[in-house]
Amino acid sequence: MRFPPPEVMATWPEPNYIDPVRRGNESIIIQAVLVALVVLFVSIRLYARLAITKAGIGLDDVLIVIAAIVGLGLTAGVILAIHNYGWDIHVWDLPPKDSITSRKVSWASMLLYLTSSSLTKISILVFYLRILVEKKDKLITKITLGAMIIYYVVLLIVLFAQCRPLPYYWEILIAGAKGTCLDEGVHMVTAGVLNLIFDLIIFAIPLRSLFTLKIRTTQKLQVISLFSVGLIVIAAASIRLYYNVVVFLQTYDVSWYGYVAWLWAAVEVHVSIICACVPSCRAFFASWTVRGSSKNRSGQGTYPSKPGGRSFHNLDAEEDARLTSVKMGSMARVEAGSVKSGVSGESEETREGVRVQMEVLQYHEGVGDKRGGVMV
Template structure:
């Protein structure tokens, strides 16, 4: 992500977002070269972000059919990434025609870049939607308190916002391929792409951030002492539900051998303390 932000700063300094007639010729070629390099990086980032979220699903949900569905979405995401990286790299013949075509002084040919961009964006949106809706049925089975439900809603709300940004980004593609002033017209396409990647990474990090927030604001993100003893809320409730679901399937589902329940350390300590009290 830092590389992409650095490249965005460099290309902005070179003249992206300005009228093409105010930019030196060598800067125009440089902007197109940076954009050419940026395309496969963008595809890689959005794809790996989805795969990261899907790996998180595999970590907490042991259901065999659900895991098969997750693996299927992961495969399609990987194929999407590979296919469109290759299409982006070889969109023109010769390859350097992608950043030299603008002055009409070099021989070469390019694919329909507009159609290519639309196809990549549509596939990306479909995979986003699949990633968001995939765990909803599993989550509906869990017994959680209202705070945990709100936190999950916020997490998936971020995922929905990523999809919305992808849709808004589609509008900017209309002007890109046919533009005679692409340094001006491509600017919205660039910042929508950057926003999409940033929010996607934030969404993928939210499950891990929950542990940090729970330490900083335990009253908001943690359960009560009584809940920790009974395992009815917060992360304890989630772990208890998933752990019970796993124990019911462990004898007939060999796919759950890699399942790692998200156990709450505080909950475990509270349960041990409760056992000691009972023994006394």
């Protein structure tokens, strides 16, 4: 914690403990909306995995559920601190009696943010390991996953060990309290920079495979757009990092600017969870699209087509003449090769054409389509 020098405190106005200037209710409203969206998207993801793709619950699904629960705890803590402990007022208007509790909530919120954010990234990387089949992509994903786990463990240790004893973190404001603390600003800003780097790497990992997919351009754009929502997370993490620099290194009015920093921390956490669910949720939305279109076309796209599973005709009506069948898949892989590709290790399926299996899209191209598949 940065203690303001006497000359800075001398410039502060008289404290107003009765009716201080407040930020407003924007943070509470935004976080309430985000919580509702998180619950909705996580529910759709689980439903799609269990009822539509019949894939069952995977480790990435379990991790994202835990991340969502922890994220809800973060939102509850931030809203509580804003409402009761002055996280939306100037530091000179913060009653001394609330300072200690405010520091306790701050420490708990950092723990919740770190856990939810890290679990979401780990969940996405586990998801990548399921859908990426190129050895190079898998290797990069595994290295990133290992580094992400190390990042989480190290920051967890720093969080618990930054003050000795730990209660000194919030007792530091009590006269006569004894203890020592690390420079909070250094490790918080460093952690923010590393967090942003991980976001960039996670966003970039699948891009090469997605851009080289040999599928219709409109479908390729659809798939790429599902993964491009991660740009929103990168933007939120960048803004949060900026305000962390302000709070920990530039200003002493930590409660006033910390309000914005914690708002963007909550936005980053919840948007990350939503973005992690988007690819799996496409099965749900595609099923309703096909269900609706099947009502308008006799003899095509029945839903479901057979007991124990759901099959879909082409998601794009213009491709009916080219694609022989379309259905949602429980695995996400692309087996590369065509009848003329000459790629070693071709299966019986690839001799018939190029088979693309993804949780978001599965189709089978006939032999007449000369375009080869690219592994994703």
